[in-house]
Amino acid sequence: MGLYKYLLNTLPRPLLIRLSYPFKLIVPILYRGNKTHCPVCERSFSKFLSYGSEVAHRKNVLCPHDLTLERHRLMWLFLKEKTNFFSANKLNVLHIAPEQCFLKKFKKQKNLNYLTGDIESPIADIHFDLHEIPLENDRFDVVFCNHVMEHVKDPIRCMTELHRVMKKGGWAIMQVPQDHQREETYEDASIVSPKDREIHFWQKDHLRLFGKDYPKWLEKAGFEVDHFPVTALYNEQEIEKYRLQKSEILYLANKK
Ligand SMILES: [Zn+2]
Incomplete structure (x- = not known):
């Protein structure tokens, strides 16, 4: 998870989206739960991932499946x-x-x-x-x-x-x-x-x-x-x- 978080916060989103496929299989399992719901991919999770540059870092905002934001x-x-x-x-x-x-x-x-x-x-x-x-x-x-x-x-x-x-x-x-x-x-x-x-x-x-x-x-x-x-x-x-x-x-x- 450390690497995933590191990549999320350093890579630009479009590139991330292309690189994310192997993670997409693992992360939804790690984030299994019912606290948050993404209406775009229609999946629920224990929480979303954090995202953003130093200036605008936000916690619990990035859907681990299709990488939607707020x-x-x-x-x-x-x-x-x-x-x-x-x-x-x-x-x-x-x-x-x-x-x-x-x-x-x-x-x-x-x-x-x-x-x-x-x-x-x-x-x-x-x-x-x-x-x-x-x-x-x-x-x-x-x-x-x-x-x-x-x-x-x-x-x-x-x-x-x-x-x-x-x-x-x-x-x-x-x-x-x-x-x-x-x-x-x-x-x-x-x-x-x-x-x-x-x-x-x-x-x-x-x-x-x-x-x-x-x-x-x-x-x-x-x-x-x-x-x-x-x-x-x-x-x-x-x-x-x-x-x-x-x-x-x-x-x-x-x-x-
Ligand atoms: Zn989603």
């Missing part, structure tokens, strides 16, 4: 309970920077026309820069673009582009790391070294740290935003069972 489990639950994602007849879906824990499942889903895009990831269908999406207007019913806007040069431009390729009546989930203590998003173009960026923006390759004003950025790009705080969606026991982040707010960005 935000993945929240999005999955939300899709199941509050949207037509699994029940609609036909949905055109654009998934930017697709999360590995969702990719196979969404690909298998018969009711989706499912397209994935990324600037470089080998697992995506097409590659492009989000500032200039090479796709036609009014095409998608659903867009996912999580943990991207903190990396891009011009988030409003990228959001506007996503808004453009969506149909009227479509909805998007574009979660970002968000500092709920901070009123306004923190940007400083003079902070450029990976080390400083990690200290100020929580990760080496982040260009900003979003604050409570994040939904206003989405509104600037033309979206109407519904707010779903975790604490309004789930009670204490559910938050503990699924190990969600209590402060997280899921924003549903609608194109009206």
